[in-house]
Amino acid sequence: MRNFDTDCVHPLNEELYNGAVTSGIQPAVAYEYIDRKTLQYPGFYSTYNQQRLGQIICNLEQGAWGMVFSSGMAAISTAILSFLNNEDHIIFSKDLYGGTLKFANDELPKRGIKCSFAGDVEAFKNLIHKNTRIIYIETPSNPLLNILPLEEIAAIAKANNILTIIDNTFASPINQLPLLHGFDISVHSGTKYLGGHNDLPYGALVSGSHENKDVIFNTAKMYGGSLTPYECYMAERSLKTLSLRVKKQNENALAIAEYLNGNTNIENVYYPGLFSHPQYSIAVKQMNGFGGMLSFELKTGFEGVTAFQQKLKLISPALSLGGVESLICSPAVTSHRYLTKEERYAIGIKDSLLRLSVGIEDTRDIIEDIQQAMQQAL
Numbered sequence: 598m599r600n601f602d603t604d605c606v607h608p609l610n611e612e613l614y615n616g617a618v619t620s621g622i623q624p625a626v627a628y629e630y631i632d633r634k635t636l637q638y639p640g641f642y643s644t645y646n647q648q649r650l651g652q653i654i655c656n657l658e659q660g661a662w663g664m665v666f667s668s669g670m671a672a673i674s675t676a677i678l679s680f681l682n683n684e685d686h687i688i689f690s691k692d693l694y695g696g697t698l699k700f701a702n703d704e705l706p707k708r709g710i711k712c713s714f715a716g717d718v719e720a721f722k723n724l725i726h727k728n729t730r731i732i733y734i735e736t737p738s739n740p741l742l743n744i745l746p747l748e749e750i751a752a753i754a755k756a757n758n759i760l761t762i763i764d765n766t767f768a769s770p771i772n773q774l775p776l777l778h779g780f781d782i783s784v785h786s787g788t789k790y791l792g793g794h795n796d797l798p799y800g801a802l803v804s805g806s807h808e809n810k811d812v813i814f815n816t817a818k819m820y821g822g823s824l825t826p827y828e829c830y831m832a833e834r835s836l837k838t839l840s841l842r843v844k845k846q847n848e849n850a851l852a853i854a855e856y857l858n859g860n861t862n863i864e865n866v867y868y869p870g871l872f873s874h875p876q877y878s879i880a881v882k883q884m885n886g887f888g889g890m891l892s893f894e895l896k897t898g899f900e901g902v903t904a905f906q907q908k909l910k911l912i913s914p915a916l917s918l919g920g921v922e923s924l925i926c927s928p929a930v931t932s933h934r935y936l937t938k939e940e941r942y943a944i945g946i947k948d949s950l951l952r953l954s955v956g957i958e959d960t961r962d963i964i965e966d967i968q969q970a971m972q973q974a975l
């Protein structure tokens with residue numbers, strides 16, 4: 598590990614084919630199983646590019662080993678299913694990515710797995726039973742950017758011999774290294790910051806220990822979800838600018854959060870980098886940057902929210918996040934549309950809430966776009 602900026606550009610610190618300055622694409626899916634020089638059986642199954650990409654992301658997350666998948670959900674479901682059997686119990690953090698929440702509510706119970714949901718450290722502690730195998734969290738969370746204390750949760754889990762998994766998508770390894778705070782496994786939707794261009798779906802898993810490699814690798818093989826060499830190459834290419842992109846997104850998001858915080862059209866701003874954020878001090882302790890995601894409530898009903906998005910010229914009303922383009926969405930009609938209004942309000946997601954994924958455009962242009970849309974719509 599050198600410094601992040603350098604490691605992103607020169608990830609494996611190796612000599613490449615014929616002095617090339619970038620890696621190649623090796624499409625082979627069949628490899629000789631006898632190493633003719635050493636007469637050893639290397640037993641490789643994954644392709645050259647899959648292995649490279651897994652290793653690169655592992656180095657960025659400072660883990661022991663890593664692997665990649667065809668989507669974030671493939672990485673998440675593989676991580677969870679590798680360790681749970683009939684009658685086992687898993688505790689999730691309350692705020693979850695919609696797909697993970699659906700997986701917990703619809704898929705795991707079919708397999709006889711019990712799921713609970715915790716909103717704070719006390720709740721995690723109180724929900725632990727003899728059959729609890731996994732604690733699974735997201736921090737910062739979607740869409741309200743709640744922060745959970747990594748080290749406290751990891752310590753509680755360790756004391757009870759429970760595996761810890763974090764979805765580190767929102768932070769990216771540039772802003773948060775959960776394995777250094779005691780977490781066992783970090784998963785990513787590479788579709789977001791790691792890919793970074795809103796054009797490449799993939800997923801990644803990094804583990805802090807070699808012990809669980811076989812069980813995860815075997816589950817991954819059974820359920821499919823592998824990434825092609827071409828996509829791996831695209832992902833590797835995107836990672837070269839990861840640090841550059843995320844730092845710019847951090848800067849932009851903080852400036853926008855501060856702008857919105859003082860604006861008369863705004864009810865609330867949710868950004869862990871604001872001093873007024875309820876878990877600001879935890880964020881400062883465990884994050885190296887506050888990220889490019891923020892949410893805010895307009896002082897208007899749902900019609901105003903729609904009109905505001907309609908008037909935006911630079912920022913696109915679109916799902917997904919983490920890319921170079923700024924995107925905005927209304928969780929009430931997108932990620933959380935399956936909940937009733939009462940259920941939504943109970944978890945703090947109002948009709949007036951908007952989630953902004955800040956891109957790498959000039960800060961002034963993003964703010965100007967928000968300003969002109971507010972002037973016209975509100």
Ligand SMILES: *Cc1c(COP(=O)(O)O)cnc(C)c1O
Binds near residue numbers: 669766785789798
């Ligand atoms: C998008 C997302 C996922 C799912 O990733 P896919 O690549 O779309 O399968 C999981 N977790 C978080 C936090 C996400 O934002």
